[in-house]
Amino acid sequence: MAGNSQMPRTAKSRASAQLRSGRKQAGNGRSQSDVMDDEIALDALAGHAGYAVRRFQIWIFQDFIRTLGAVDIRPTQYSVMTVIGANPGLSQMAVAKRLGIERARLVHLLDSLEQRGLVSRLRSATDRRSHALHLTARGRTALAQFRRLAAEHERHVADKIGKENRERLLQILAAFT
Amino acid sequence: MAGNSQMPRTAKSRASAQLRSGRKQAGNGRSQSDVMDDEIALDALAGHAGYAVRRFQIWIFQDFIRTLGAVDIRPTQYSVMTVIGANPGLSQMAVAKRLGIERARLVHLLDSLEQRGLVSRLRSATDRRSHALHLTARGRTALAQFRRLAAEHERHVADKIGKENRERLLQILAAFT
DNA sequence: GAAAGATTGTTGTTGACGACAACAATTGTT
DNA sequence: AACAATTGTTGTCGTCAACAACAATCTTTC
Numbered sequence: 001m002a003g004n005s006q007m008p009r010t011a012k013s014r015a016s017a018q019l020r021s022g023r024k025q026a027g028n029g030r031s032q033s034d035v036m037d038d039e040i041a042l043d044a045l046a047g048h049a050g051y052a053v054r055r056f057q058i059w060i061f062q063d064f065i066r067t068l069g070a071v072d073i074r075p076t077q078y079s080v081m082t083v084i085g086a087n088p089g090l091s092q093m094a095v096a097k098r099l100g101i102e103r104a105r106l107v108h109l110l111d112s113l114e115q116r117g118l119v120s121r122l123r124s125a126t127d128r129r130s131h132a133l134h135l136t137a138r139g140r141t142a143l144a145q146f147r148r149l150a151a152e153h154e155r156h157v158a159d160k161i162g163k164e165n166r167e168r169l170l171q172i173l174a175a176f177t
Numbered sequence: 178m179a180g181n182s183q184m185p186r187t188a189k190s191r192a193s194a195q196l197r198s199g200r201k202q203a204g205n206g207r208s209q210s211d212v213m214d215d216e217i218a219l220d221a222l223a224g225h226a227g228y229a230v231r232r233f234q235i236w237i238f239q240d241f242i243r244t245l246g247a248v249d250i251r252p253t254q255y256s257v258m259t260v261i262g263a264n265p266g267l268s269q270m271a272v273a274k275r276l277g278i279e280r281a282r283l284v285h286l287l288d289s290l291e292q293r294g295l296v297s298r299l300r301s302a303t304d305r306r307s308h309a310l311h312l313t314a315r316g317r318t319a320l321a322q323f324r325r326l327a328a329e330h331e332r333h334v335a336d337k338i339g340k341e342n343r344e345r346l347l348q349i350l351a352a353f354t
Numbered sequence: 355g356a357a358a359g360a361t362t363g364t365t366g367t368t369g370a371c372g373a374c375a376a377c378a379a380t381t382g383t384t
Numbered sequence: 385a386a387c388a389a390t391t392g393t394t395g396t397c398g399t400c401a402a403c404a405a406c407a408a409t410c411t412t413t414c
Binding site for chain 1: 212224345
């Protein structure tokens, strides 16, 4: 407990979660943090969609990153390439708006993808401020592989929550896409 | 376009999204990025649960932060206080594990909450390494107000996706809580 | 057609966040 | 007593959302 200044000394002893879990008394090999999580009440949190969605989203991203780890593609990179592939010639602003990412952030994302030879910024024929985004030939080939791996990831999702639940979820959240 | 080095000059002209959207020709007051988003295809992205979940989660967090803006409480702070309130005496490790947050991060979260007089770190009676976390009297009062505001936020969620859909979603994702 | 305003890409900053690594103090195990 | 594991803490790194500022360019307005 290195360097913690104030440590109150009034320990109003009442039935605390630490004692309730009966850790110390019984010599079961459970450390303090090894209490079964379902022993710890979530209270109001269990009724909040945001909490469940956050946990789920973290799990999904971790699986996506792991499944596409061999090709070193993260969810946002995949989404950018997919939208450019389906809409060649889009400007950076249009892509950023469509995907709900900051245009400032897209700059760095495209720097990386361009450096890897997957995306190219052509100058727009009609607006010299903007870039017309395209996949390179290599980018199109790579995206096809990414898609196959992403489909594998999607199967992991279906395995986790159930095939019908996944489709129900897609339907419920269709308005946010 | 300040300071962009390479700008390829080979503009293989084919039906680009920029032209497809017919922006320039017609004098409609739409800027380049003001294309209706449903005109930009999402392609494979539409079938990915992760994309929808991410967009939804961003929306939820924004609404939560806005709705609880007056009391300056963010989702993670609310979750920490809720769990401590429901399980007084928990250690930091136990809280971190239960909520799926790094124990290193919880340190700073608790620093802030303790500084605001909402949470107190008492020394554990059984393990001098760990802290027994408790809400202060003021913390309990404050949490009751947070809960009311959080319930209002939850009504926004229900308004957005529908009451039944919200409950279906909670049910689908119950395993992740 | 010139002036004023808006848009686009870029750079930079701030803060929340997840993941890791290292460390001292303490506890558990052998 | 020696060694390993746990707990809280500090720090770093990379991702991400939210802003703000800027130059170049386009659009609108007079």
